[in-house]
Amino acid sequence: MTEPLDLRDPATGTGDAEGLRTTLEQMRRQTEHEIARLNRKLAEREYAMEQTVSSATERQAMQQELGTLRHSLGDREKTLDRITQECRRLENDLEDRHVQVDNLQQEVQRKEVSLKAAQDQVARLKRQLAEIQEQSVEISAMIDPLESPNRLPLPPVQPDIPAGPAPQVISFSAGLVSGLAVIAVAVVVFWGRIELPQLWSPSPSVPSAPTTPPEEPDAVTAVPATAPTDTPADAPVVPLPPTAPPAAPPAAPPPTLRDRLRDGSLGPTMVVLAGGSFRMGQNSMGGSDSGPEHEVLLAPFLIGAYEVTFQQYDRFVRATGRRFPDDFGWGRGERPVVGVSWSDAQSYADWLTRQSGKRYRLPSEAEWEFAAQAGMRSAYPWGFGMEPGRALCFDCGSQWDNRSTAPVGSFAPNAFGLYDTAGNALEWVADCYVSGYDGAPTDGRPRGDGNCANRVARGGAYNKPAPSLKTIARAKFVPETRLNSLGFRVAREP
Template identity: 40%
Template sequence: MWRKLLPVCLFASLLVAWPGSPHAGVLPKDSSEQYEITFWDSIKNSTYPGDYEAYLKAYPNGRFVPLAQARLERLRAAASAASTGQAAHPPAAQTQAAPPAPAPTPAPAPAPVPAPAKNAQAPYGTAPTAAATPAKPAAAGVQEIKDCPACPALIALNPGAFTMGNNTDDPSEKPAHHVTIGHPFALAKYAVTVTQWRACVSAGACPQLSNENNSGPNTPVRDVSWDDAQQYLKWLTKISGKSYRLPTEAEWEYAARGGTATRYWWGDTMKKGNANCKDCGDPWHPDAPADVGTFAANPYGFYDMNGGVWEWVSDCWHSSFKNAPADGRSWDEPMCEARVIRGGSWKDDASYMLSSTRFKYDGSVRYSENGFRVARDMK
């Protein structure tokens, strides 16, 4: 079972023993020290050299640099020895090897609509051979960030690592691969609502959308294209003074999993009432998604990342994860037309609610089941 990080508001109140200090101190809230410590905690048992390289790049003068360098040297020595068929020895300075983290098993996911429906009983996905450490939130549903009165509420996420995709089901979700996100970022607690979109329309910065598909003020806005979402993000950036964007596909899955490696964030089997889909339990209506926040939040405090509306992310569509970035950045291509959508919608069945579900849509086309949520960097 993955370890979970306490919310920032609780975590900041704990006494933490600082390396090199004979006494304990109060961990500063939302500080660079906090980000560094939580990043280190998320990778300290990793068997991936890239995790320690990412830490050293992000914190060249950090408190854990000597340990990171020693572990990186040990892992490289082991890899070199393995390639020559010899047993590797740890560096002399490393008196005790860090134990490997247990290998996770990521969720499988069927291809979302408009692809043909798939078997909801697909076998559990398999993970890469080495371990991955899950993301840890800075504020698991407790601390909210509001950059302006009209801005969506955000939740901060700390750096960390996880296994993305699965090796069992749809080819587009293979291979399951290790991703290290080395930067703190914030993601909207809910999908953008009709009311929030209308504020942009009233300001003359966003297009008017179908009233038929956007009648409920607290339902997620839908029938919105990727290009439409860019206009909203531009307006939000202007009124807030912060650089808003869509989440990357890796960031989205990192948040959606909520620190878990199961099929759904709540476990390996569907439980009624955890997602807004046609066979996921009440309340459900065939004509429109439920209001945001109607169903339970995941362990990181995010709502409706399973079902509700498909959510645009920033990445171009690729038919598999082969050669995908391992650092969580957006995977773009020149002249990109098809963009990734994630999460499934209220019109889909439970087989589309898995954390790794993904599909594509033309970025310039509006579709009644597509919406989005916003993100921004925390630096």
């Protein structure tokens, strides 16, 4: 029997995810090679026993040796299983750390907003204080002549007038005293509000405004980026501690366009992407088919802002006389078309090409992942952790969870202005399915090697668990599969 695995650091006694990656991978490869060697040796011994063993004693000795080999093989396989489980545990630990980093970055952003609000408050109070000081100077100027020894004497008091100051002097003095009292109270109040310790304590974070429903797919205008509020010129500049640079999504969503079709109608809303280099996939020690991570360089292309809807697909069906796909009782209109095969999706793209004079097609797997990431390197389009109400899946916290698809654009878009890349309906892409990215194209072309018995789909669906919504997650189906959770979006050449 093999000894239990001890994967703790000998110096600290604790497991270090980063430090054990290389060791575990080497152990995994060595164990796999040893299992293969033992299998070959076992087969050779069985063959030799059948060919050369003549006596019962030799046969019994050979059988004992074969039993020992099988026992050793079983131990190796158990060791391999433990190594695989440990690899997956470490990957989960790393993902949890990514979530913690994402939460810390969000907390820093909230504190920056609070600090900006405090700076604005200080600037406003400074302006109000300056106004009060100006008013105090004006009142002082009014008081000085009254206290001057050279001022003219008051007229003598007549015997028939009761003793006491003149009504005008009483009125002026009362007004003056009242004004000074008001000013003094205001100064005390404002100085009481300007307490330095309170300026540095974070104010409660302001809840974000609810996301407004996105425009219908017929809209042609990209959603503008929110402009940052300018800092007042007289606000104090408070240095912040240096932080790691965040991911670099675009400052504003890319432009969109819609092609005019032959019948005068408009085609789908397309997002114009400039292409570029990005890291595709993810390294995994647990045998995932989304690795290894590799560099891909994409040429410019266009991709649909929305999944193709029933309304758009039904227009194609009426024009070509094809079969209408089932809506499964959920309604058609602006819901994503589902129940279509890979060939159906490709035929729709070919029809758009004929109608518009532009080359439409299904996106490659690399183009889809690039568009879904939108410049981020997080697990989901919005960050590393799952957040309720961000998308539609089996357990995403929406009103459609595990019930039906939702009208396209029901959730906020990613930084590129694409809707529903996470959830709602799975999306066919052009590639043939091959497990892993070894030998995959590095220029963004769809993968066509292998027998293409299966095609790739991306993006998760209303009835799939949250992890299937990750930008690296892959699914495979026979090309003629038609499911109530499987649709597509189109791409276009520039």
